[in-house]
Amino acid sequence: MAPRPARQPPGDPPWLLVLAMGLTVAVTGCGTVPDQKLSLSGSSTVAPLAAEIAKRYEARHPGIRVDVQAGGSSRGIADARSGTAQIGLVSRALKPQEADLQATTIAIDGIALIVNGANPVRSLSDDQVRAVYTGAITNWRQLGGADAAITVVTKAEGRSTLELFLEHFRLDNRRIKASVVIGDNQQGLLTVAGDPHALGYVSIGTASQEAKAGTAIRLLPLAGVAPSLENVRSGRYPLSRPLNLVIQPPVAAGVADFLAFARTPEVRDLVEAQFFVPPAR
Template sequence: MAGCQPATDKLVITGSSTIAPLMAELAERYEAQTGVQVDVQSGGSGRGISDVRQGLADLGMVSRALKQDEQDLTGHVIARDGIALIVHAENPVAPLTRDQVIDIYTGKLDSWSLLGGADRPITVVHKADGRSTQELFLEHFGLDGDQIRADLVIGENQQGIKAVAGDPYAIGYVSIGTAVYEADHGVPLRLLPLQGVPASLATLDQGDYPLSRELNLVSQGELQAQAQALLDFISDPAQAEIYHAYYFLLATR
C-alpha cells in the first residue's frame, strides 16, 4: 500500500499527545511559509500507527521506537525525550527506588506514610492502553498491564499533569518535556529522579537518563513530495529553538 494521497494543499498528522503540541507549532510555521494546511490531531501513538496504515494520515506521531511488527512503516526520528515520574510540588517524598515505584503501581504501597510522607492514600495515575508512554513505563519497570492498580487512567499528557497538579497525594508519569515545561510555567508539580538521575534535558542530552526515548514521525510507502517537504522543514537545525521551547532535543539527521 502506498502512502495516503490527500490533496496536495493539506497534510494530516495524527498520534502521540507528547509530540502534538510541538508539531502544532511547527505546522503553524510551515503553513505561514508555504500556505499548505497541516491538520495535527492527537490520540496516542497507537492511533498514529493505525491511521498511517489505513491511509487516514500522511504521517503518524509515535513517541517511541518502532516495534518488530511495525517494520512495514518507516520511522523518521525528529527528537529525543524521556519519561518522568511526577508528584505534586507540595509532596515532600524523597526519590523513590525502583522497588518502591513497582509497589506503588501494583498496590503493595498504598499510603505516603510508608514513604515518609503524609498519612494519606496514594492516588495512582496511569496511562491508558495504546499510549507509548505507558508501554515504555511498564517495560522499564518489568510490569504487565494487569498488575497495575490505578485510581485514575488518563490519555493525554495534559490530563496527567492536571491530575497530579490538582491532587497533593497523586503520582503519575508523563513526558519529561511536558512536565518541565509545565513546572517552569508555574504548575505545581515536581519531577522525581529515576535511579538517582534527575529528570532533565541535560541528563537526556548526556545520555545518562535511564528512561529515554526517540520521538518519531512514521510513514508508509513512498512519501509524497509535500510530506517530505514538511519533514525536511521540521528537521532543519534552524528549528532547534522550537524544540527547546518544548523541552525536547532535536535529533540530528
C-alpha cells in the same frame, strides 16, 4: 407600446460575474497551485511540537495547510497505515512488527515520575514504584510522606508512555492497581497538580514546561538521575525515547518536504522551547 425590459436585481451585474469566472479559470490555467492539506495524528507528546512546526511550515509555504490531531501513538501507527493521516505521530521507536513503516525522529524526550508540589517525598526507588503500582504500598507514610492514601495515576492502553513505563519497571499492565487512568499528558499533569497525594508519569518535556510555568508538580529523579534535558541529551537518563513522524511508503513529495523541514535547524528553537532535545544530525 413595447414592453419594458425587466430590471436587474441589485447586486453584481452578470458581466462582472462572467468576468470573475473567466479570471478564475485563467489563473488556474496559468499553474497556480491549489490549497494542499497535510494530516498528522497520534501521540499527545509529539502533537504540540508537530503543531508548532506546522505553523512555521505553513508560513513558509502559502497554500499548504497542516492539520494536527492527538490520540496516542497507537492511533498514529494505525492512521499512517490506513491512510487516514499522511503522517503518524509516535513517541517511541518502531517495533519489529512495524517494519513496513518509516520513522523520522524530530526530538528526544524522557518519561518522568511526577508528584504534587506539596508532597515532601523527593525520590522513589524502582522497587518502591513497582510496589505502589501493584498495590503492595498504598500509603505515602510507607515512603516517608504524609499519612495519606496514594492516588495512583497511570496511562490508558495505546499510549506509548504506558508501554515504556511498563517495560522500564518490569510491570504487567494487568497487575496495575490504578486510581486514575488518563489519556494525554495534560490530563496527567492536571490530575497530579490537583491532588496532593497523586503519583503519575508523563513526558519530561511537557512536565518541565508546566513546572516552569508554575503548575504545582515536581519531577522526581529516576535511579538517582535528575529528569533534565542535559541528562536526556547525554544518555544518562534511563528512560528516554525518540519522538517520531511515521509514514507508510511510498512517500508523497509534499509529505517528504515536510519531514525534511521538521529535521532542519529552522525548527531547533521550537524543539527546545518544548523542553525536548534536538536529534543528532
